[in-house]
Amino acid sequence: MKLHLSYLLVTLFFAALWWLLTGGLINSWIVGLPVVIVASWSAWRLGMSERWLISVSGLLRFVPLFLWESMRGGINVARRTLAPRMRIQPAFTVYRTALQQQGARVFFANCVCLLPGTLAADLQGERLKVHLLDASRDPHAELHRLEQAVAVIYQQRD
Numbered sequence: 528m529k530l531h532l533s534y535l536l537v538t539l540f541f542a543a544l545w546w547l548l549t550g551g552l553i554n555s556w557i558v559g560l561p562v563v564i565v566a567s568w569s570a571w572r573l574g575m576s577e578r579w580l581i582s583v584s585g586l587l588r589f590v591p592l593f594l595w596e597s598m599r600g601g602i603n604v605a606r607r608t609l610a611p612r613m614r615i616q617p618a619f620t621v622y623r624t625a626l627q628q629q630g631a632r633v634f635f636a637n638c639v640c641l642l643p644g645t646l647a648a649d650l651q652g653e654r655l656k657v658h659l660l661d662a663s664r665d666p667h668a669e670l671h672r673l674e675q676a677v678a679v680i681y682q683q684r685d
Contacts, residue, residue: 534567534571537567537570537571538563541562541563541566541567541570542559542563545559545562545563546559581680581682582679582682585676585679585680585681585682586680588676588679589676589677589679589680592673592676593638593641596641596642596673597641599643600640600641600642600643600644600645603643604643604644604660607644607660607661614661615660615661616660616661616662616663617658617660618658618659618661618662619648619656619657619658619659620657620665620666620667621654621655621656621657622654622655622657622667622670623653623654624653624654624655624674625653625674625678625683626653626674626677626681626683627683628681628683630681631677631678631680631681631683632650632655633650634680634681635655635674635677636650638673638677639655639657639670639673641673642666642669642670642673643669644659644660644661644664644666645657645658645659645660645666645669646658655670657670
């Protein structure tokens, strides 16, 4: 069995993440080691076996977008659902992604929930079915902006 560098890097990433989340507690590795192994294996099975490169600078530029959209999306959903008159009008829309790599598509689909009132419901090839809290709002411009940020991470250009 050939050990791929990408698998090793993903395993190190999950180990570092576990270490950060547990504050470096040594006894946490009783649970952490199996979790890191299963997470690494799952990542590999879900698309890490593709040959692709991640742009570290693209990933670093994605962090502020991630933080901003997380906050904006959370506030939007809270305002809609906690208001005395719930302001929701659920619907679905389909977005066609131009991302070529399956890993990039899956990452994009997982990030869609950051955008206000959106949730990825299904991913079939380049078609992403998106659930909307407000049918009167067209999310395609925001989805395209998010897709472009993911494309930079995965070093894909239009």
